[in-house]
Amino acid sequence: MMAEHTVKAFDEDITRLRGLIAEMGGLAELSIQQSMEALVSGDEVLAAEVVARDKKLDAIETEVDAMAIQMLALRSPMADDLREIIAALKIGGVLERVGDYAKNIAKRVKRIEGRSHFEPLTLIPAMADLAGEMVHDVLTAYAARDAELARDVILRDDKVDAFYDSIFRNLVSYMMENPATISSAAHLLFVARNLERIGDHATNVAEMVHFAAVGTYPNDIDR
Amino acid sequence: MMAEHTVKAFDEDITRLRGLIAEMGGLAELSIQQSMEALVSGDEVLAAEVVARDKKLDAIETEVDAMAIQMLALRSPMADDLREIIAALKIGGVLERVGDYAKNIAKRVKRIEGRSHFEPLTLIPAMADLAGEMVHDVLTAYAARDAELARDVILRDDKVDAFYDSIFRNLVSYMMENPATISSAAHLLFVARNLERIGDHATNVAEMVHFAAVGTYPNDIDR
Numbered sequence: 001m002m003a004e005h006t007v008k009a010f011d012e013d014i015t016r017l018r019g020l021i022a023e024m025g026g027l028a029e030l031s032i033q034q035s036m037e038a039l040v041s042g043d044e045v046l047a048a049e050v051v052a053r054d055k056k057l058d059a060i061e062t063e064v065d066a067m068a069i070q071m072l073a074l075r076s077p078m079a080d081d082l083r084e085i086i087a088a089l090k091i092g093g094v095l096e097r098v099g100d101y102a103k104n105i106a107k108r109v110k111r112i113e114g115r116s117h118f119e120p121l122t123l124i125p126a127m128a129d130l131a132g133e134m135v136h137d138v139l140t141a142y143a144a145r146d147a148e149l150a151r152d153v154i155l156r157d158d159k160v161d162a163f164y165d166s167i168f169r170n171l172v173s174y175m176m177e178n179p180a181t182i183s184s185a186a187h188l189l190f191v192a193r194n195l196e197r198i199g200d201h202a203t204n205v206a207e208m209v210h211f212a213a214v215g216t217y218p219n220d221i222d223r
Numbered sequence: 224m225m226a227e228h229t230v231k232a233f234d235e236d237i238t239r240l241r242g243l244i245a246e247m248g249g250l251a252e253l254s255i256q257q258s259m260e261a262l263v264s265g266d267e268v269l270a271a272e273v274v275a276r277d278k279k280l281d282a283i284e285t286e287v288d289a290m291a292i293q294m295l296a297l298r299s300p301m302a303d304d305l306r307e308i309i310a311a312l313k314i315g316g317v318l319e320r321v322g323d324y325a326k327n328i329a330k331r332v333k334r335i336e337g338r339s340h341f342e343p344l345t346l347i348p349a350m351a352d353l354a355g356e357m358v359h360d361v362l363t364a365y366a367a368r369d370a371e372l373a374r375d376v377i378l379r380d381d382k383v384d385a386f387y388d389s390i391f392r393n394l395v396s397y398m399m400e401n402p403a404t405i406s407s408a409a410h411l412l413f414v415a416r417n418l419e420r421i422g423d424h425a426t427n428v429a430e431m432v433h434f435a436a437v438g439t440y441p442n443d444i445d446r
Contacts, residue, residue: 182395
């Protein structure tokens with residue numbers, strides 16, 4: 001059994017680890033939101049901010065990894081504590097990728113021409129709101145160990161997928177009617193795809209949170 | 224200090240863990256290769272095999288995770304052993320994603336019409352060969368703790384990216400000239416993008432392998 005001061009040090013480490021994950025989540029959400037503002041307005045300065053923020057996310061992920069490894073090495077945690085640390089490692093990895101997707105969207109901002117003509121430029125931000133909320137809520141569920149909220153996030157992924165299908169069809173029709181816009185429209189296809197992937201990643205984290213909270217995956221949800 | 228039989232048990236566990244990673248690597252490579260055969264020929268039965276194999280990859284990843292957690296819990300490994308287990312967890316996650324990309328390619332097989340007309344249908348398999356070799360070689364580097372081979376894999380990612388840029392431009396031109404093919408060409412854009420991502424993932428693993436072997440990331444490579 002660990003001595004009391006060791007338990008306290010471990011709890012402090014867990015709190016710090018959870019703080020780093022929350023920080024990553026906040027930055028990833030901000031990047032999703034700003035990548036959309038930049039996409040719609042064509043604001044390349046804002047897009048560059050999103051691209052720059054990705055390095056910060058990479059750095060925090062490295063910190064999460066290092067801290068998790070140190071906790072595993074120094075404290076040899078058991079059962080729930082061990083699962084908690086492994087979950088933090090995985091969630092850190094997912095948030096780093098969400099940041100990558102937002103960076104990828106931001107990098108496409110200057111490639112889009114004639115943005116006032118694209119109907120998907122109203123659909124895509126609505127899709128991004130949904131995906132961004134999934135990221136936000138899954139981190140709330142993680143912080144509160146809330147299996148119900150995690151379940152709710154998983155259910156929302158179908159809506160994001162439906163948005164994606166609709167935007168895909170819309171962009172393909174638009175390309176057929178306006179071949180001169182094909183290059184811009186192809187970049188928007190990738191933007192929509194990146195958002196769809198963000199929804200998938202939030203869903204994966206939600207499954208981990210559900211598992212950590214109640215010990216089962218929500219198998220009754222048809223996915 | 225661990226007793227001799229404990230050390231032996233640990234070594235056996237590590238060998239088993241490495242075996243699971245090698246098995247995942249072999250399946251992921253096969254899926255990349257068969258997804259290309261199916262894409263070029265339109266063979267939907269082969270495409271369905273690739274899709275089905277993804278569940279096997281998911282199952283082995285779950286086994287890797289469970290085994291790694293058990294090793295961390297039972298053996299409280301230190302330093303190199305700890306890093307080795309964390310690396311296996313991460314590499315397992317990457318290979319699961321490589322399988323997802325191959326599955327995604329296979330699912331697009333039936334969406335491609337008029338495949339004999341697409342020049343990218345010769346470029347894309349060449350790109351897949353490069354990406355598949357990167358996956359193969361990075362796992363060889365992992366098994367042999369070979370930093371030089373890992374470095375070589377990292378250097379090859381530029382070629383995969385160049386392929387992607389060329390295929391992107393080629394497909395956009397083709398869409399402009401043949402608006403009726405836009406939907407098929409859009410799916411091919413995603414196929415190329417999936418291969419580009421596989422190259423990125425192989426590169427990330429190569430960086431981990433390099434780090435595990437010599438303690439530094441190959442920073443002199445401009446990425």
